[in-house]
Amino acid sequence: xxxxxxxxxxxxxxxxxxxxxxxxxxxxxxxxxxxxxxxxxxxxxxxxxxxxxxxxxxxxxxxxxxxxxxxxxxxxxxxxxxxxxxxxxxxxxxxxxxxxxxxxxxxxxxxxxxxxxxxxxxxxxxxxxxxxxxxxxxxxxxxxxxxxxxxxxxxxxxxxxxxxxxxxxxxxxxxxxxxxxxxxxxxxxxxxxxxxxxxxxxxxxxxxxxxxxxxxxxxxxxxxxxxxxxxxxxxxxxxxxxxxxxxxxxxxxxxxxxxxxxxxxxxxxxxxxxxxxxxxxxxxxxxxxxxxxxxxxxxxxxxxxxxxxxxxxxxxxxxxxxxxxxxxxxxxxxxxxxxxxxxxxxxxxxxxxxxxxxxxxxxxxxxxxxxxxxxxxxxxxxxxxxxxxxxxxxxxxxxxxxxxxxxxxxxxxxxxxxxxxxxxxxxxxxxxx
Numbered sequence: 375x376x377x378x379x380x381x382x383x384x385x386x387x388x389x390x391x392x393x394x395x396x397x398x399x400x401x402x403x404x405x406x407x408x409x410x411x412x413x414x415x416x417x418x419x420x421x422x423x424x425x426x427x428x429x430x431x432x433x434x435x436x437x438x439x440x441x442x443x444x445x446x447x448x449x450x451x452x453x454x455x456x457x458x459x460x461x462x463x464x465x466x467x468x469x470x471x472x473x474x475x476x477x478x479x480x481x482x483x484x485x486x487x488x489x490x491x492x493x494x495x496x497x498x499x500x501x502x503x504x505x506x507x508x509x510x511x512x513x514x515x516x517x518x519x520x521x522x523x524x525x526x527x528x529x530x531x532x533x534x535x536x537x538x539x540x541x542x543x544x545x546x547x548x549x550x551x552x553x554x555x556x557x558x559x560x561x562x563x564x565x566x567x568x569x570x571x572x573x574x575x576x577x578x579x580x581x582x583x584x585x586x587x588x589x590x591x592x593x594x595x596x597x598x599x600x601x602x603x604x605x606x607x608x609x610x611x612x613x614x615x616x617x618x619x620x621x622x623x624x625x626x627x628x629x630x631x632x633x634x635x636x637x638x639x640x641x642x643x644x645x646x647x648x649x650x651x652x653x654x655x656x657x658x659x660x661x662x663x664x665x666x667x668x669x670x671x672x673x674x675x676x677x678x679x680x681x682x683x684x685x686x687x688x689x690x691x692x693x694x695x696x697x698x699x700x701x702x703x704x705x706x707x708x709x710x711x712x713x714x715x716x717x718x719x720x721x722x723x724x725x726x727x728x729x730x731x732x733x734x735x736x737x738x739x740x741x742x743x744x745x746x747x748x749x750x751x752x753x754x755x756x757x758x759x760x761x762x763x764x765x766x767x768x769x770x771x772x773x774x775x776x777x778x779x780x781x782x783x784x785x786x787x788x789x790x791x792x793x794x795x796x797x798x799x800x801x802x803x804x805x806x807x
Contacts, residue, residue: 378411379408379411379412379672379676380676380678382404382407382408382411383404383405383407383408383669383672383673383676384404386403386404386407386408387400387401387404390403390404391710397662397711397712397715398658398661398662398664398665398715399665401662401665401666401668401669401715401719402422402426402664402665402668402669404669405422405665405668405669405672406418406419406422408672408676409421409422409672422668425664425667425668425671426664426665426667426668427664428667429663429664429666429667429668429670429671430660430663430664430667432540433619434536434539434540434547434618434619435536435540435660435663436619436622437531437533437536437547437618437619437621437622438533438536438537438622438656438659438660439652439653439656440619440622440623440625440626441489441531441533441622441625442489442533442652442655442656442659443626443648443649443652444622444625444626444628444629445489445492446492446648446651446652446655447626447629447630447632447633447634447640447648448483448486448492448496448600448629448633449492449495449496450633450639450640450644450648451629451632451633451634451637451639451640452633452637452639453483453486453496453600453629453632453633453637454479454483454496454497454499454500455500456593456596456597456600457479457482457483457486457497457597457600457601458475458479458497458500458501459593459596459597460479460482460593460594460596460597461474461475461476461478461479461482462475462583462593463585463589463590463593463594464478465478466583467583467584468570469570469573469574469578469579470569470570470572470573470574470578470579471579472501472504472505472508472510472578473505473510473514473515473518473566473569473572473573473578474566474569474570475501476497476498476501476505476515476518476519476522477518477522477525477562477565477566477569478562478566479497479501480493480494480497480519480522480523480525480526480562481522481525481526481529481558481559481562482597482600482601483496483497483526484523484524484525484526484527484529484558486600486601486603486604489526489533490523490524490526490527490747490750490757490758491523491757491758491761492526493522493523493525493526494519494520494523494758494761494762494765495761495765497519497522497523498516498519498520498523498761498762498765498766499765501515501519502515502516502519502765502766505518509578510578511576511776512766512767512768513766513768513772513773513775513776514572514776515766516762516763516765516766516768516773516776516777517773517776517777517780518565518569518780519762519765519766520751520756520758520759520761520762520763520773520777521565521751521777521780521781521783521784522562522565523758523761523762524561524747524748524750524751524758524784525558525561525562525565526558527713527743527747527750528554528555528557528558528561528740528743528744528747529554529555529558529559530550530551530552530554530555530608531551531607531608531618531621531622531625532550532551532554532743533659534713534714534717534743534746535547535550535551535554535739535743536618537663537713537714537717537718538550538717538721538739538742538743539739540663540718541670541717541718541721541722542721542725542735542739545735545736545739546736546807547611547617547618548611548612548618548807549736549802549805549807550736550739550740551608551611551612551618552608552612552801552802552805552807553736553737553739553740553798553799553801553802554740554743555801556797556798556800556801557740557744557787557791557797557798560787560790560791560797561744561747561783561784561787564783564784564786564787565780565783565784567783568779568780568782568783571779572779599632599636600632603625603628603629603632606624606628607621607622607624607625607628608621610624612805659714662712662714662715662718663714663718665715666714666715666718666719667718669715669718669719670718670719670722673719673722673723674722678723679722679723679726680726682723682727683723683726683727683730686699686727687727687730687731691731693731693732693733694793696727696728696731697728697733697741697792697793700724700727700728700741701741701745701788701789701792703720704716704720704742704745704746704749705745705748705749705785707720707746707749708745708746708748708749708750708752709749709752709753709754709755709756710754710755711749711755712755712757713743713746713747713749713750716746716749717742717743717746720742721742724738724742725738733795734795734798734799736798736799736802736807737795737798737799740791740798741788741791741792741798744784744787744788744791745788747784748781748784748785748788751777751780751781751784752781753770753774759773759777
């Protein structure tokens with residue numbers, strides 16, 4: 375490995391980011407600058423273009439635009455409101471109940487849409503005004519909404535787990551989907567514990583609204599068609615009836631029927647705009663994937679992963695220490711890099727290290743995704759944090775103090791998932807993966 379190439383790659387990438395260049399262009403230009411050290415301009419440009427095209431030439435990636443489309447249909451199709459109503463029945467009367475409702479509804483919605491930003495917008499759009507009306511601090515409400523929205527990236531279906539499967543060289547998407555359930559529930563439970571403690575300290579009361587058995591049953595039945603999407607899509611994938619990509623297409627069909635034909639909350643005239651939004655979001659994601667795959671290739675070409683692997687193992691052969699170092703690096707990376715490029719760039723670097731220590735690739739995938747979920751709530755690049763603050767009409771500096779206990783809860787859940795692999799591997803092994 376030539377250290378000159380490594381320095382150029384890292385320094386050019388950081389300078390471009392600091393200059394405000396979009397991350398996908400920063401990755402692509404840093405990769406090109408590094409390649410120009412070794413080969414002439416025309417072959418370098420051609421190679422970068424080829425690697426970008428090859429990077430997105432994957433059947434599994436077809437699932438991403440379908441899940442994006444189904445998520446948009448859900449966020450506009452009245453599904454969030456029905457899930458919130460169900461969550462109110464289940465946990466609304468507990469002390470600080472509206473915070474519990476927000477967390478549980480985000481887990482439900484995330485499990486259906488697979489999008490943290492969509493969950494923050496859809497659930498926060500309903501819950502933040504309601505919590506403000508009931509006397510909750512606006513910045514605390516935002517902190518609850520932002521952190522709980524990330525649970526949907528662990529609870530399947532999840533686009534980022536599909537990306538990890540691609541970056542890892544083919545870890546089963548179905549196994550990753552199943553592995554995300556218990557860690558996702560653990561994060562949600564951790565956030566609820568913190569919310570309960572804060573409710574007790576600040577005197578936040580539960581909802582005074584009482585439900586008869588008939589009312590509770592009606593709300594459950596109203597939300598049931600939405601919840602059935604999990605059973606149909608994830609159940610079909612686990613049972614082997616269809617692949618994750620085929621399941622994503624079925625998710626689009628199901629949500630279309632639900633939102634347009636049954637609930638009638640998405641009008642026919644709104645569908646072209648939904649499709650345009652899907653195309654725009656997909657284009658952003660695919661450009662990130664393409665440029666990130668190019669950077670992954672140049673790092674492999676320069677033997678960077680192998681060198682880092684040897685260095686870390688030489689530093690310590692203790693699994694606990696190595697995992698702690700990797701977690702600290704990923705927590706730092708997550709503060710300034712989006713999840714998709716972070717997974718694509720750092721999986722080829724860290725996966726050989728952890729597999730050499732006997733850590734299962736499925737377990738490491740969940741560690742990585744949970745780790746980077748924290749970054750989505752962290753400035754300066756935390757996308758979900760920006761969405762949550764925009765929904766609540768507040769600013770990031772005002773949210774930092776109330777969100778700190780929730781950061782602590784997420785990091786505690788991360789440590790449990792990291793050092794107790796059965797949390798991630800129990801369900802995959804139960805289903806034979």
